[in-house]
Amino acid sequence: MSVINLTQLDGTRTRIMPMTVAAPSQTATRGDFDRMATDVNVDRLRLADLLSALAMQERNTVNLYRAAAGRTSVDAWRERYETFGRQSETHAAIYEELIGSLHGDPRYVSPMARLCEFRNSKMMETVLLGSSVEPATLEIADLEMVLQAEMQCHANWELLKAMSDRLHDGETKRALDDAIRRVEPEEDEHVAWAKRTWQETHLILVLQRP
Amino acid sequence: MAVITAREGDPMAFNPLAEKGIPFDKQFRNWAELNVQPYDTADVDPYTRTRVITMNGIEIESILHSHQFARHCDNLEIKSKLALTRRVEQQQQKAVNWLIPGNESTIEVTIGYEQVAIDLTAWLARHEPDPYIKQTLDFGLLEDFDHLYRYANLYELLDGKKAERITGQVTEIMPGRPTAVEHRHPADDVRAHYDKHTVDPRTRLHVMTVTAAEQQTMNFYMTVGNRYMEPIARGLYLEIAQIEEQHVTQYESLLDPVESWLQSELFHHYNECWLYWSFMRTEVDERIKRLWELHLHMEIEHVRITGEMLKKYEGIDPAEILPKSLPEPMTFEANKDYVRSVLAHQLDLRTVGPRYVPLDQLPADARYFQYQRTVNGNGFIPSEQVITDNVAKSGRQYRLETQGAHPVEFLRQQRAA
Numbered sequence A: 001m002s003v004i005n006l007t008q009l010d011g012t013r014t015r016i017m018p019m020t021v022a023a024p025s026q027t028a029t030r031g032d033f034d035r036m037a038t039d040v041n042v043d044r045l046r047l048a049d050l051l052s053a054l055a056m057q058e059r060n061t062v063n064l065y066r067a068a069a070g071r072t073s074v075d076a077w078r079e080r081y082e083t084f085g086r087q088s089e090t091h092a093a094i095y096e097e098l099i100g101s102l103h104g105d106p107r108y109v110s111p112m113a114r115l116c117e118f119r120n121s122k123m124m125e126t127v128l129l130g131s132s133v134e135p136a137t138l139e140i141a142d143l144e145m146v147l148q149a150e151m152q153c154h155a156n157w158e159l160l161k162a163m164s165d166r167l168h169d170g171e172t173k174r175a176l177d178d179a180i181r182r183v184e185p186e187e188d189e190h191v192a193w194a195k196r197t198w199q200e201t202h203l204i205l206v207l208q209r210p
Numbered sequence B: 001m002a003v004i005t006a007r008e009g010d011p012m013a014f015n016p017l018a019e020k021g022i023p024f025d026k027q028f029r030n031w032a033e034l035n036v037q038p039y040d041t042a043d044v045d046p047y048t049r050t051r052v053i054t055m056n057g058i059e060i061e062s063i064l065h066s067h068q069f070a071r072h073c074d075n076l077e078i079k080s081k082l083a084l085t086r087r088v089e090q091q092q093q094k095a096v097n098w099l100i101p102g103n104e105s106t107i108e109v110t111i112g113y114e115q116v117a118i119d120l121t122a123w124l125a126r127h128e129p130d131p132y133i134k135q136t137l138d139f140g141l142l143e144d145f146d147h148l149y150r151y152a153n154l155y156e157l158l159d160g161k162k163a164e165r166i167t168g169q170v171t172e173i174m175p176g177r178p179t180a181v182e183h184r185h186p187a188d189d190v191r192a193h194y195d196k197h198t199v200d201p202r203t204r205l206h207v208m209t210v211t212a213a214e215q216q217t218m219n220f221y222m223t224v225g226n227r228y229m230e231p232i233a234r235g236l237y238l239e240i241a242q243i244e245e246q247h248v249t250q251y252e253s254l255l256d257p258v259e260s261w262l263q264s265e266l267f268h269h270y271n272e273c274w275l276y277w278s279f280m281r282t283e284v285d286e287r288i289k290r291l292w293e294l295h296l297h298m299e300i301e302h303v304r305i306t307g308e309m310l311k312k313y314e315g316i317d318p319a320e321i322l323p324k325s326l327p328e329p330m331t332f333e334a335n336k337d338y339v340r341s342v343l344a345h346q347l348d349l350r351t352v353g354p355r356y357v358p359l360d361q362l363p364a365d366a367r368y369f370q371y372q373r374t375v376n377g378n379g380f381i382p383s384e385q386v387i388t389d390n391v392a393k394s395g396r397q398y399r400l401e402t403q404g405a406h407p408v409e410f411l412r413q414q415r416a417a
Helices: A044-071 A075-101 A111-132 A135-165 A171-207 B046-070 B076-097 B106-126 B131-159 B201-227 B231-252 B261-282 B286-314 B336-346 B367-375 B382-394
Strands: B349-352 B355-358
Touching (some): A044 B286, A075 A135, A111 B286, B046 B076, B046 B106, B046 B201, B046 B261, B076 B261, B076 B286, B106 B201, B131 B336
């Protein structure tokens, strides 16, 4: 299974930027990705950075589902959060398998992935404002975070699909297609449920007379 | 209170997440319990004093962080739990800081603070796995080392006493990177930072610890520096207080801002566990050792409570982001050889933004030089004047050089004519 909250103890590496540092054993450079997706003509560093960020999005979504499932008072939503959370954990593992099969480093955290995580953590801070809204609004806030997270996850997988469409047949294309095939139905379901439930909840609350 | 003893198999292994702390309803103490008997200055071990000073700084940082977090949050559960742990931290801070007796003067406490800065920073640097973080610690070390020398000369100048009454023989007292040249443009104090995913857990603890220690020193000098009548003392405190601001800027910038408020709060309490556990293991004063153990048991509960909030609000189990056991205990011990080796090789380092650069590689128009001209202008530099004044009074600079001549020739003692 994937590691959701990566730490140094997981053998993680990063690429240092002007404002970040890492020990030499945990520093990745452009050359470390030269063996990645060699059957296609791509910017390998850019590909590694992108896949890292997409995997991070999936990992952060797992954390979001765990938190939302723990807080919601709506049983039906809790079941969905728990199920989708488990599925997202599998999707994160699929990302790691994909990266590995392309001869990349599944434990590489790119600068792009850091930014993705920072953005998601700011979104999660929504709950820090939890006592100046009604409980129903807070429930919807969790649902909206799920919707936004899943829309991003879904867009990420669509991006990989679009990428695959532009590649000739080979190891990389087959790896992408396999990963997409394994997640697509669930990803579709996640975003569809979140959007539908969000709409219906607002409509119910607004259109009913007090 | 059961003493936390070594475990079978690994005498060092201690995981706060696996321990049972004191329930919150049993953590509050009454005034008599908090109004502790201070240590006796005449016979306190210098490193007992440094442990006390360190934990005071740690507690203050924990409190200030909690206050800042509370200002960015209106979640009643989180704010209430922050207030709860913070109230206990405040009691801990009193019990710790009130160990310092009233008959230790401001300058004597100051000398203790600088001894902390030196032997804490040196130990952290010796044990720091990240080369850049280690370099940052080494850089600050030489500056705090010089501060002790300047304050020691002030002590002799004003009170006719020798700083070794406070420091003992365990820390040398001689010039470091001269305070006068430490003044840098603010942009040259901002450092690069670790990445939360690749950082060694020890590095995070080291950075949090040194940030808290320097912040405490900065706050102390900001507050007490005006309590003197003598202009030379007022001047020296204000000058060095400005350097401590530089150090706080430097060390806090090593932290990764990707770490959220709740994660940072968890790491604060975990750091307290590490230090209380470390000091419990190394403390020579039995009474104070029991205090470290008591506070450790409180912090274990703080880690648990904060971990629960982290799970609830961020879906992160603290066991996923904390190591399975605390690292090697932080130990106050002599670092003379280490300090001397850093002195011999790094005295002339400066900074340009986050980079370390030898002085002779700075361009002539570097903002460092402009800032130096501005603050050191008009010829009055308190850190230099205090040495001149003490030489005039005592016939020589005050130093405690137990390991031989200063490793840097031009900093060796010049005899008064």
